[in-house]
Amino acid sequence: MNRMFRDLKTGRRTVDEITGSRRLRRMRKADWSRRLVQENRLTVDDLIWPIFVIEGEGRREPIDAMPGVFRMTLDVAIKEVERAAKLGVPAIATFPNVDRSLRDQTGSEILNADNILNRASRAIKAAVPEIGIITDAALDPFTSHGHDGILRDGIIVNDETVSQVAQAAVLQAAAGADIIAPSDMMDGRIGAIRDALDANGFQDVAIMSYATKFASAYYGPYREAIGTAGLLKGDKKTYYIDHANSEEAVREAEQDVLEGADMLMVKPGLPYLDIIRRLKDELRMPTFAYQVSGEYAMIKAAAANGWIDGEKVMMESLAAFKRAGCDGILTYFAPEVAELLKG
Template identity: 80%
Template sequence: MNKFTPAKPAGARSVDDITGSRRLRRMRKAPWSRRLVQENRLTVDDLIWPIFLIDGDGRREPIEAMPGVFRLSVDMAVKEAERAARLGIPAIATFPNVEMKLRDQTGSAILDPDNLINRATRAIKKAVPEVGIITDAALDPFTSHGHDGILRDGIIVNDETVEQVTAAAVLQAAAGSDIIAPSDMMDGRIGAIRDALDANGFAEVAIMSYATKFHSAFYGPYRDAIGTAGLLQGDKKTYYLDHANSDEAVREAEQDLAEGADMLMVKPGLPYLDIIRRVKDELQMPTFAYQVSGEYSMIKAAGTNGWIDGEKAMLESLLCLKRAGCDGILTYFAPTVAEMLKG
């Protein structure tokens, strides 16, 4: 001990006494050793790319609240699906922005076999059949009030909504959808959709249930993207989950599994890592998260302003979702991440 080394109090233990030969930092000392012991990895196979659709041709319309994300006409969506195939992204999820003249109280345009979402599915599946297509049978892009269900006397009616969502799911499967992902959170919708798909010859079409979709403040930019911002009458608390409840979320997921769901989704993602972990551990089924528009826009905005390293925050956020138990992630960062991983 030299004069600069403080004396240990009598009876004090050294670091070696405390840890013995176990020094956890040993494997962190070099890039190669950190790679050897890394527990979770993000790959292109984990990515699902949500895209937004609009009518017309040659249209690529920027979404102000989501920098770098666009509303795409069907022909441009096909080009992006081709890009997804080149990057190795397994699947895309499509969300339409329907013209106001086509919206009504019941969202009846969802029952048009040639509506925007079905036309896009047919075109994409024809051009790039190797890319999976996930479609949402919810009514909110088609209603004049912005709700996910049919509105009667100020109430979202469950069973009538389920009947319409089920019919829409069959039409989407007929157009070529590989996975129906109903996001409306109506009771009984998964069982009704499964029965209808099977009865109409679509037994191989899977269902990804938005099993635990929470009433969240993180959906704002999405509503701008699909054109429902400002339309919503009231809120969605009577059918979306209360973000204070985790036991209820697991019960919702269990019920959807019992009705025939093939995959479960937690939405939003990062604020609900505990829900992802519970769903994965307790139900042991393929589990996905939707890194929603608000999560995307916060990272983009903070990165653009230089408040955080946007690229590192993007990758960290996605890896955290993997660590929590996700088998896959719906994220608007998908093409950017795929290009980075490919490079």
């Protein structure tokens, strides 16, 4: 009876009446209506594809912990990047697996203008000029201890690492990188990189800051991919953010914006959707997430065991990033997703 009652003075329907006539399922009843009111949409333009490069020729090495992902020699990588570009993927992020004989305490190989990472940038830029290239100036692929910075007396030294990272960023820009994405989490690195790039004529090279990189257990398969698994002594908690801290993450991002970051990244991705949302709302900067190796591996493993529908979970996880406010996602699923979206 209450649902049919109107206020005698105003003629307005009561709350009970409104609630009774509202049917949220009306717009869910058909595919066309669901598409019509969908709030967030994943497109190929949201995808950045991380790839792993190695020395040699004609080789593609499987990564056990990351089914479907390979370390590739440059000739193979170029063909795969060409395919990704044809699918519309706008950018790739390159990571090297460096021979252990080239690694040392300071990661000095990163300052070799002809190292595997820089040669990859030159080769890919020459062969596939339409795709963006993102490189990481962190030292961990080049150090003998697997840390992201220079190790002195058991301590990762900040300022000496920042100086080397900035020099490496200039070499990477000279080799063709369009975006420098430093993941080392040293204090002051963004300002130092911006100053170094500008001083060397690379004012148009952008910086995507790994602004909030957490001390996470999700990175294991990645460390296998770049060859640092087993090298790391201790952990990275003295320079990565505690995974329990959100206010600190915002302060880190604010500092990087003030120092000149053009884009912000949250890493890992899915467990940190709250951080993505906060950064987007509070800083209003282009914001990205890295769906890291552990996230990828869990989806692949569960799908291989028949516990989930891997394709659907893959797409749902990426939609979650868009819903949280991401402008783009670094994901190992990029070519697979691009194929699906094209289809």
